Amino acid sequence: MNLIDPRTGAVRRTLAPGRATEVSAAVAAARAARPGWSALTPRERHRRLAALADLIEQHASAYADAECAGTGKPVAEAAGELAEVADLFRFYGGAVRAGTAPAAGDYLAGHQSWVRWEPVGVVAAVVPWNYPLLMAGWRCAPALAAGNTVVLKPAETTPDTALLLAAHAEQALGPGVLTALPGDRDTGRLLVGSGCDLIAFTGSPAAGAEIAARAGLTPVSLELGGNSPVLVLSDAPADTWQQLAAACTYNAGQSCAVPARVIVLDEAYDDAVAALAAAMAERHAGRDFGPLNNPDQAARYDRIVAASAAKTVRTAPGRTDGLWRPATVLADLPADDPAVVEEVFGPLLTVQRAGSLDEAVTLAESVPQALAASVWTTDLTTGLALTDRLSAGEVWLNCHLAQSAELPHSGRRSSGAGTDLSTLALREYQRPKTVTARLV
Known part of the structure; x- marks a missing residue:
């Protein structure tokens, strides 16, 4: 090959x-x-x-x-x-080296039991x-x-x-x-x-x-894989759009947890589209991020963008030859749009409008994937309440793609089953053996 x-x-x-x-x-x-x-x-x-x-x-x-x-x-x-x-x-x-068994003791009269992880x-x-x-x-x-x-x-x-x-x-x-x-x-x-x-x-x-x-x-x-929703409230931090643009274009957007679907309330929608497009325009393919990885992925990306019914398209400067694709924003598009429903896996963000926080959560939960999500607001009470309502395995507040070896990363629904990272990941590669000894 x-x-x-x-x-x-x-x-x-x-x-x-x-x-x-x-x-x-x-x-x-x-x-x-x-x-x-x-x-x-x-x-x-x-x-x-x-x-x-x-x-x-x-x-x-x-x-x-x-x-x-x-x-x-x-x-x-x-x-x-x-x-x-x-x-x-x-x-x-x-x-x-710090692993411990989940149970050990006298659970049956005249017996002692313990669990080995092998x-x-x-x-x-x-x-x-x-x-x-x-x-x-x-x-x-x-x-x-x-x-x-x-x-x-x-x-x-x-x-x-x-x-x-x-x-x-x-x-x-x-x-x-x-x-x-x-x-x-x-x-x-x-x-x-x-x-x-x-x-x-x-x-x-x-x-x-x-x-x-x-x-x-x-x-x-x-x-x-994922298709991460991003709930941006009107009181989001001032650097929200720059943070999202940087996260979306990291690795040319080819990340399962990359921000993908920006959801904004009606009253802030037009301003949000303009601010996000301006932030994405600062991210240039060939200067700030690399190309798509292979022709199959490029063809898939192009198919999704071509099939989108988005009425508003904002494309940043940068290379467009070969496997290079520019940072792109798609707005004014239906909830069942291919760019919304499918995992795009490229330097692209969609923007959807919601009439209320309840509708925003409904839109966030409307796709099969549930790997990651983020909420952006300076009202921490509201923000933390929204993180509770999102079913993704990893949810960020006022950040995105912030990960550490100590913190678990796992998918729900069609995003998979199992855990990466943290000590919980060790259990993916071990199985328990219960040993019970009768005391004679």
């Missing part, structure tokens, strides 16, 4: 996709490494994961170059994300192209810390940093503990059917549904 630099359209390298032989070999290597890795004490796993974090930081420029070549994102974005990945391996290495075994981690290294960190760090071995299947267009991570993991963790398996969708299908003990997938709802169907009784952890 030819790997394309999305910034230029040029072929940057060629790789053969993994097929049955490569998939079997990767899973076999993970199976062979699992007993030794899971038998290590949490302290020793922590030490080795910290050594992997050190290697990531020591080779930061190589990771950044590989990530930029695969995704097209600016160097500053790639550098910030690889720092987060190094932090994740350190965080989970330490977190697993690794599930071999994890197949299938990650997307929008954050190749960061999503690998989100999936691999807790899985490895919990004592599992991992076969990492990167997206077809962005295997570069996964291969680099696997090479450093062999050095820091040992052979077979983390294996990278580059390939296409057929490679992923083979991996899902290879007998791994858990499938951890981040990607589109359609692909997630297929994986869940193919997995059968194999446990799955799914993060399947």
